[in-house]
Amino acid sequence: MISVLLLATTLAVPVHAGPAVPASAPAVRAPVTVATSAALPQAADSSRTLRDARRAQEDFERFRETRIPAQVQRPDERGQGGRCDEPMGRLCLSYGVDGAPPSPIGATPRPIQDARRELLDKLAEAGAALPGDDWIVGQRVRYLVEAGDLLGAGAVAESCAGTPWWCSALDGLVYHEDDRWIEAGEAFLDALEAMPDRERERWQGESYLLERDGRRFLDVSDRGERDRRRALLWRLADPLYIIPGNDRWTAHMARLTQVRTMEDAWNPFGLAWDIDLEEVTLRYGWALGWERVRGQQSFQRLTQNAMVARLDPDRRRYLPTGPELLEFPATEDDALRVIDGRREPSGYSPTYAPVVDNLSSQTARFRRGSDMLVVHAFARVGMPGATMASASPSDAVDNANGDLPRDLATALFLLPVEGPIIEDGPQPARQGNELEGVWTVEVPNDTDRILSMEGYSRLERRAWRTRRGLERLPDPAGSVAVSDPIFLDAASLDLPETLDAALADVLPTVRFEAGRLVRIGWEVYGIPEGSSAAVALGIERAEQSLARRIGEFFRVLEPPQPVTIRWDDAPPESPGVVFRAVDLQLPALDAGRYDLFLEIRVDDAEPAVTRRRFVIEESGR
Template identity: 35%
Template structure:
């Protein structure tokens, strides 16, 4: 069961809750800013109403006064050890340190009162100039700063009278931090639809959160091509397909809004917003609280540096650039690296404090016009997952209907989902999600699958299982389901391989069948020696036979036990090839790791 949005910790609270796990730190450094030509051009929406000159001037004075009060009230702390810069961005030094745990200071009553006075002033000035984009934006921003998400949503929905797309963007911003990610996504979609092509192209551009050289490649795309790449990126990056909405996408757009709100506003760092502020915000999010820190030097205490602390723990949800830019690539679970040391983007969802890879074996089988997808899964052996809920979710593409299995309370088992084969005509993202909501913990396995083929002959995925002690007279999926392995990693000396063949003539036909196992991770010198006969073959298993199955009772099913006793530890590809007497052919492959 999902935690209700009203019970989720609002923005800024996670650093307090999870400070013993990890802290994201952001501090000013003396690094010179690169030339402005290297920066992504900012999108601007700070259009002021014609009669708002006096109101906007008063609002800016009130905002500057508050940030001055907040900065002056920050405590000075001694820096505990050194945290080297992970990323230099212009004037800023960013690092993510899971060992440094500075205490979270309690906000002083003076700062709380100053924010209250600022909001009162902004509300009064907003009544005078209700169509001013900057004033209404700051009203939403500082209510979120006060952890008043309900008030921020009300302001965005009822107090914004700016023409164009700005009000919908503000609604998406407020709804995102209120935990209403599905509604936030719809609000951002309305804002994007109302933008001119130039603004929309800039807003949807994900280049800033991608590593190089993918960043440069996407930056050079035309708008339509870049939009398709961004759509695929956020589809693959969605943290949990079992949740409504896509909060990593709405987080990106919320950061876009926040970067606009910082334009022409005083920052707590006492510097003006520029390209480096904008890029830092897009990549790692805003700070939740601040401290002034100093360290001891040979000549005595250093000048205090202002350090911003972000929400934590933060994860890398983006898949590998290859998975995003190569639509034909085979996308595996290894394409997601949640704890990558230096990712181009981090995000700390309020509902997630622990994330590990789960293990699963996903297979596709035909059932008439329906595709049956099964996933045998197993959670990692960790105490963070107490009584989790497991679910298999299939997503046929960005914005398309998802198909989900029933939820089961288990650490291991088999999940099943059926979807129309017509909906699987292309890539399908399959995500096994094992979630303990009270502990904010998740284990996940994710990969892209497709249909089983469109030729006259077709094969199901190969399904690895423990060898059957007594094969039944009539073999079917039910006979092996209880013995399916929850991963494609095999420690035993024998493994069962199950498959189904589709398109066989009802009266039967003669099929040539070949099963091979090929080593994938052998060094090139080893492969060359094998070709010359100076070393054992890279393909140590090669079995070929003929059979005449009948399809009058449905798709013929087959299972055979294969010996792995002579295989060294490593990565292998199991390939099954079936050829009919008319030349029709079908191939199915499964990669497996042998470990003993």
């Protein structure tokens, strides 16, 4: 039985599982030719060369199994003891003990390094004899990358004489491992364009990485629409736009390339390649190190030995969730967050910033003629998920690590939703060097956008970000329109009379404790001179638990009624833009998500209505 420990991330399988059954024919092979009688001796030599190369690769992996130091593992170590957090075919994922740091990944033992060099020498001889064989060149690149010899791997990939699309894929693998993500993206795009349709469909399948709603987002019959949605998925998954390229997508393509090199080859588990090994590789990447465990209890029996593959302990989820994809671009301020990858369907760790922290933020849109003024308040918090319910913007800043990195670069991106998967440095709307503030940017109100506020320190290999969808402001239903409502700090006794006066008080959060006093501001457009407006401001529950929905359906529970206040606003002194603000004591609401709704009605005209999602957090969180 196989177990995989993620976080302290491990894959384990009995070493003595019996001989591996050869996998199905690899997806990438050199074209088959029919030999004439004169070519038969040469064909026999080629067959012998390939057979010897395969035997050398198998011998190395068998040797690896025996030379990894064995250790006795007690049932309480790494959260195993026979526990399986997620079965996956013949494999088992075990996430380890929550809160416990992963044990260090040991260096590759010297005998294994020496044996790998010998294998690479034999594969080089086979490659010289069969320069067009896809399997041989794939193994050479695979083991050179594993050994950390990216220069050698690049030379082999560059001289590849096999199937053109496969050579491009190997180029992409090496470029990605060498942190050259623009070149990697171009190489993988070349490979996709050149490969047969059936093979391309296999390379463009993300089913292992997404939940049901995410798969439903991509499940459309029109190929053009499916390609557009796939491009959006990977644009949103890009960890940082401030870093050129899209390393999350090239990581996925590199993993697909690794899968192709291992499909028809011996692996350290001694198992035939199947969809379970493919799935774990595409979801989390291949092993960073190996261990061998004795005395590990499986679900059916006590094995004497088990191979353990250690995966990346710093992985995070960067792909959007299914609901975020289905709702995009109508997402919330705390959407598209970087998520701890322990229990997620996919994980990745950028080399330039192994951990990307989420920023707390609030974004609002205001009309400026045919343009849209975007107000974005942001700040970092003490830890992931920490509340800012009772903090002013300055109190929310995490000063635990002292001053900001001296090379910190920050940028606000407002990218059109439609765009390529790979971009060579998209232009930010604004740049700076702080992780707390209120930024304003005016952009044409002509398209939906991706908003991404990012900070990056190359020296400290740290990054911060907040990301969400930003819809264009809709055309007004009538003569009157209203902006997004925005939450302000209510410390000042005087209400601001303009948006400019309110900017310093914009809160970088939409998360509050029940009972908090908040100030809410908004702009109204198009109220005729001398006309008064009827204003309704209210709060209603945005989501309900299944138990409550069932209770309301059977009339066991009464549905919660919206909390609404109404008043008549005085006529403006002159027509145009009118800014209003009001202090609101949040009622004693249960923890959860709520909508603040605002309705402006002038005479018998169509009312202007807007909403903002916010969160009530548990007291003391």
